[in-house]
Amino acid sequence: MRKKESLAKFATLSDLERDLFSDPRIYNFLKTAYLYALSDYTYIKRDMVEGFNQNLNEILRNIRRFYALKNRFEIKLGKHEVREGDARELQFKDGEIDGIITSSPYAIAVDYIKNDLHALEFLDVDIPSLRENMVGLRGEPEDKVKNYYVDMEKSIDEMYRVLKNDSYSVIVIGDTTVNGKRLQNNKKFIEFGEKSGFAFLKTIRRPILGGFARLRYEYVILFKKGG
Ligand SMILES: C[S@@+](CC[C@H](N)C(=O)[O-])C[C@H]1O[C@@H](n2cnc3c(N)ncnc32)[C@H](O)[C@@H]1O
Numbered sequence: 001m002r003k004k005e006s007l008a009k010f011a012t013l014s015d016l017e018r019d020l021f022s023d024p025r026i027y028n029f030l031k032t033a034y035l036y037a038l039s040d041y042t043y044i045k046r047d048m049v050e051g052f053n054q055n056l057n058e059i060l061r062n063i064r065r066f067y068a069l070k071n072r073f074e075i076k077l078g079k080h081e082v083r084e085g086d087a088r089e090l091q092f093k094d095g096e097i098d099g100i101i102t103s104s105p106y107a108i109a110v111d112y113i114k115n116d117l118h119a120l121e122f123l124d125v126d127i128p129s130l131r132e133n134m135v136g137l138r139g140e141p142e143d144k145v146k147n148y149y150v151d152m153e154k155s156i157d158e159m160y161r162v163l164k165n166d167s168y169s170v171i172v173i174g175d176t177t178v179n180g181k182r183l184q185n186n187k188k189f190i191e192f193g194e195k196s197g198f199a200f201l202k203t204i205r206r207p208i209l210g211g212f213a214r215l216r217y218e219y220v221i222l223f224k225k226g227g
Helices: 003-011 024-044 048-072 117-122 127-133 141-162 185-196
Strands: 097-103 163-174 176-178 181-183 199-207 217-225
Touching (some): 097 141, 117 127, 141 163, 163 185, 185 199, 185 217
Antiparallel strands (some): 163 217, 199 217
């Protein structure tokens, strides 16, 4: 769907007043539900209004559940800040970070740009430049796996650099098959981690459930810096 059409539809979704949209927190919250609806429309042609309402209700339900758990277990939430950046060149000083939990791309298994093109176009993202900087998507088909490992090695080096001493980094990764060949990403990551200086602590292997899963297992790798 073209952006103008989408915006016109968005404007008619409900009788929410314009001033509601002038609060960026509300606008961005509703935009998230809208982008989910756009995805449903793109993939299963679900009506935009129906999709928007459904997704908005789902998000609200999850927020209520989250707060119920937070209250039940008396969890104190920390401050948060979302920053956009490149994992191969983190904008943090050496030894500044208390802990890392990350799920990096599973080799070249998913083309995140192709999958989310509708949303990226809506958000006016510079797609060629993004493709050039996304781990797992960079380069000619025959170079992609090689580039992926170069980028992941850099990114694991960066994790080591920015972490405080005696701190942990947890990476979730799946093994993938490319041209019939099984890539043992988890083994490569352990190799990169130890090369960076990390002590490898353990790997937890877990099955990926669900009918659409193309991968059967993923691995949670635990590293420690120093200590
Ligand atoms: C397996 S997904 C993890 C998604 C995330 N955990 C979530 O729940 O949305 C890998 C993510 O790595 C991101 N990515 C790819 N290249 C990157 C880069 N150079 N710097 C930072 N993130 C990148 C992709 O956009 C993708 O969302």
